[in-house]
Amino acid sequence: MYTLLTKNGHARRGEFKTVHGTVQTPAFMNVGTAAAIKGGISSYDLVDLKCQVELCNTYHLHVRPGDDLIYELGGLHRFMGWERPILTDSGGFQVFSLASLRKIKEEGVYFNSHVDGRKIFMGPEESMRIQSHLASTIAMAFDECVENPSTHEYSKHSCERTTRWLYRCKDEMERLNARHDTINKHQMLFGINQGCVFEDLRIAHMQEIAKLDLDGYAIGGLAVGESTEEMYHIIDMVEPFMPAGKPRYLMGVGTPGNIIEAVARGVDLFDCVMPSRNARHGHLNTWSGIRNIMNAKYQKDDTPIDEECDCPTCRRHSKAYLRHLFKANEMLAMRLAVMHNLYFYNTLMEKIREALEQGTFPEFRDRYSTLLDTRI
Numbered sequence: 001m002y003t004l005l006t007k008n009g010h011a012r013r014g015e016f017k018t019v020h021g022t023v024q025t026p027a028f029m030n031v032g033t034a035a036a037i038k039g040g041i042s043s044y045d046l047v048d049l050k051c052q053v054e055l056c057n058t059y060h061l062h063v064r065p066g067d068d069l070i071y072e073l074g075g076l077h078r079f080m081g082w083e084r085p086i087l088t089d090s091g092g093f094q095v096f097s098l099a100s101l102r103k104i105k106e107e108g109v110y111f112n113s114h115v116d117g118r119k120i121f122m123g124p125e126e127s128m129r130i131q132s133h134l135a136s137t138i139a140m141a142f143d144e145c146v147e148n149p150s151t152h153e154y155s156k157h158s159c160e161r162t163t164r165w166l167y168r169c170k171d172e173m174e175r176l177n178a179r180h181d182t183i184n185k186h187q188m189l190f191g192i193n194q195g196c197v198f199e200d201l202r203i204a205h206m207q208e209i210a211k212l213d214l215d216g217y218a219i220g221g222l223a224v225g226e227s228t229e230e231m232y233h234i235i236d237m238v239e240p241f242m243p244a245g246k247p248r249y250l251m252g253v254g255t256p257g258n259i260i261e262a263v264a265r266g267v268d269l270f271d272c273v274m275p276s277r278n279a280r281h282g283h284l285n286t287w288s289g290i291r292n293i294m295n296a297k298y299q300k301d302d303t304p305i306d307e308e309c310d311c312p313t314c315r316r317h318s319k320a321y322l323r324h325l326f327k328a329n330e331m332l333a334m335r336l337a338v339m340h341n342l343y344f345y346n347t348l349m350e351k352i353r354e355a356l357e358q359g360t361f362p363e364f365r366d367r368y369s370t371l372l373d374t375r376i
């Protein structure tokens with residue numbers, strides 16, 4: 001259940017109650033694709049890094065180790081040793097982006113596994129069953145993430161099919177949540193808005209899916225190649241049609257600046273592989289911009305990555321040490337860098353929430369929106 005606490009313009013400070021605890025929003029969900037955060041970050045690290053929600057990928061876990069196995073072992077929370085909320089995506093995005101030889105039919109999608117090439121079928125019911133096996137807190141509806149560019153005609157047909165799939169997802173989840181042998185009988189369902197870059201399709205689809213009174217609503221199919229301006233424009237268009245009493249999730253976004261701008265437009269939840277992926281390449285977020293730790297100027301720099309950061313890495317280590325670890329290909333380089341970036345993102349969300357509570361979010365946005373995405 002979502003409670004709106006306060007607003008600054010369109011930006012919302014809220015609380016989202018789940019069976020695995022309350023999420024303070026706006027929040028950034030930390031991406032643990034195959035039940036692990038890449039870079040050697042464990043579930044107990046995530047608590048220190050102020051992570052509120054971990055996101056795991058249905059498709060990856062279905063292919064390996066298999067959702068049946070995770071179900072047998074008591075569900076994903078127990079499997080990973082993580083007690084707080086977990087959101088699982090529907091598998092749709094990976095089916096459409098990773099899998100080869102896919103064929104989309106009304107019943108679902110036929111494709112070959114990217115691991116061993118074996119044939120897999122996934123439709124709304126299969127996605128819900130897998131996510132029910134994983135026993136995540138929040139399950140995402142199975143949708144088609146339309147490629148950009150796509151024609152208006154194709155996008156329209158795809159949106160209509162995604163809506164029909166959503167009804168099937170909702171029915172299947174209700175059936176599964178009522179079963180005595182379901183691990184999480186309070187699993188929630190979020191619907192996903194699609195429509196490529198077409199305003200009329202985006203709005204019509206949002207109005208259609210809002211009728212279902214789901215637990216939350218996501219905007220999908222963005223950050224897939226369109227310009228930042230186009231992305232912000234679509235959020236501006238769709239937001240008035242998103243139910244105010246439900247959390248709003250912008251999928252796969254983004255940079256600190258993107259997040260601040262989307263919060264300003266009324267979004268509550270985010271996820272992105274960017275902080276961990278960038279960290280593994282030595283690109284580190286700081287409160288004065290993005291640093292490349294491989295830069296020669298840090299060779300003898302005895303100060304932390306960011307003087308303002310009190311993450312486990314910055315509390316103990318210098319830029320010179322981290323640069324050395326990267327140069328020497330030490331595994332510890334990845335771990336320390338990812339810890340810093342995730343802590344930065346989770347702290348960014350904390351500061352956004354504080355600014356909203358104090359009514360100073362517009363000043364926060366002016367100060368940081370561009371600055372945090374600048375390379376220094």
Ligand SMILES: [Zn+2]
Nearest residue numbers: 309311314340
């Ligand atoms: Zn740090």
